[in-house]
Amino acid sequence: MRQTHGSLGMTRTGLMVALFASSLIFASSSFAMGGGDPPPQITYDSDVATMISNVTQAELEPVVNDLSGETTATIGGSPYTIQTRSSSSGEPIDMAEQYVFERLDSYGLDLVAYQNYPGGGAIDPGSNVIGQIYGTTKASEIVVVGAHLDSQPWGGDIAPGADDNASGVSAVLYLARSFADKTFERTIRFVLFGSEENAPWTTRKFGSGYYAYQAMQAGENIVAMINADALAYNVSSVTPRIVRMHIRRPKRDKSGGDAAIVTMWQDAIATYSITGLQAEPRAVSNRLSDHGSFWRWGYNAVMLIGSRGNPNWHHVTDTVSTFNWPHYEQVTKSLVGLAAHQAGITP
Numbered sequence: 001m002r003q004t005h006g007s008l009g010m011t012r013t014g015l016m017v018a019l020f021a022s023s024l025i026f027a028s029s030s031f032a033m034g035g036g037d038p039p040p041q042i043t044y045d046s047d048v049a050t051m052i053s054n055v056t057q058a059e060l061e062p063v064v065n066d067l068s069g070e071t072t073a074t075i076g077g078s079p080y081t082i083q084t085r086s087s088s089s090g091e092p093i094d095m096a097e098q099y100v101f102e103r104l105d106s107y108g109l110d111l112v113a114y115q116n117y118p119g120g121g122a123i124d125p126g127s128n129v130i131g132q133i134y135g136t137t138k139a140s141e142i143v144v145v146g147a148h149l150d151s152q153p154w155g156g157d158i159a160p161g162a163d164d165n166a167s168g169v170s171a172v173l174y175l176a177r178s179f180a181d182k183t184f185e186r187t188i189r190f191v192l193f194g195s196e197e198n199a200p201w202t203t204r205k206f207g208s209g210y211y212a213y214q215a216m217q218a219g220e221n222i223v224a225m226i227n228a229d230a231l232a233y234n235v236s237s238v239t240p241r242i243v244r245m246h247i248r249r250p251k252r253d254k255s256g257g258d259a260a261i262v263t264m265w266q267d268a269i270a271t272y273s274i275t276g277l278q279a280e281p282r283a284v285s286n287r288l289s290d291h292g293s294f295w296r297w298g299y300n301a302v303m304l305i306g307s308r309g310n311p312n313w314h315h316v317t318d319t320v321s322t323f324n325w326p327h328y329e330q331v332t333k334s335l336v337g338l339a340a341h342q343a344g345i346t347p
Contacts, residue, residue, distance in 0.1 A: 042267045051178045063170035068160040084159045085151040087195040104131035107180040120205035126194040135187035143343045144225040148196030154314040164313045168228035171332045185344030201292035208290035216297040225301035227291035232328035234307040240278040246303040249283040257300030268337030
């Protein structure tokens with residue numbers, strides 16, 4: 001049994017039920033699923049500018065090092081080295097889940113919870129880990145910022161998964177701790193998903209597939225899902241470096257919701273003078289990664305990815321030594337700007 005949120009006094013199962021059963025958390029309202037008011041154009045906000053300027057290697061590296069086994073993490077008050085985060089690894093993935101839970105729990109968010117999923121077939125049961133800040137004037141509209149926690153070795157047992165996807169997890173945790181004392185019109189959730197490497201977009205039984213399906217069943221009005229996956233690798237010597245946001249093709253994105261998220265992302269980059277990035281949308285026909293689970297169940301979603309590919313993914317060589325730190329910092333800054341304004345930050 002892993003730690004639960006002490007102030008709620010619930011088991012992990014109880015936390016999961018609360019998350020998807022409380023009217024304070026989701027809207028069984030007149031809003032259409034994936035609907036709500038369109039986000040306004042970005043107006044410069046000094047708090048957002050400060051959070052963006054505070055994105056540094058020193059802020060991001062400790063979590064990446066802990067999750068990829070470069071350093072020994074402290075989990076439950078004891079030292080533990082995470083050598084892999086494979087969903088079938090047993091104790092290592094359990095410890096990684098506890099690690100991110102404890103960090104979210106330390107930030108002063110409104111809610112921190114495990115969401116248990118049953119698994120299926122060859123996929124073990126596991127947990128998504130969730131932190132939440134309640135919205136104010138548009139609390140029934142939910143923005144999900146997510147990243148997958150698991151890693152996957154192709155041969156052998158060791159999968160450091162530094163870029164894929166400790167980089168995304170660290171960025172999401174940076175957002176969670178930076179946003180914790182801010183106020184937003186919309187409810188914002190930070191979700192670290194399990195079992196992404198097992199194609200959850202094809203199922204409703206694990207990882208983001210379970211999460212998105214449960215949200216749809218509960219009538220949750222998720223207006224945007226932003227998936228941070230593999231942000232830190234880019235070997236291009238040419239600047240600005242291409243960074244992409246995956247969206248659906250127009251015939252699938254009929255409402256233009258995915259495209260609107262891209263526009264806000266590009267506006268954030270321009271508004272806050274985030275340099276070195278050539279921000280490009282990429283319309284795809286596949287659902288590969290956690291955003292695809294949200295597409296399947298009717299929600300607007302995008303994936304932010306730092307490069308066109310990384311030969312180290314799923315290999316023992318996916319370590320922090322391969323990172324392009326200036327690039328990773330700038331990509332994370334763009335995520336901060338997008339998420340803050342998508343959620344409707346207020347003074």
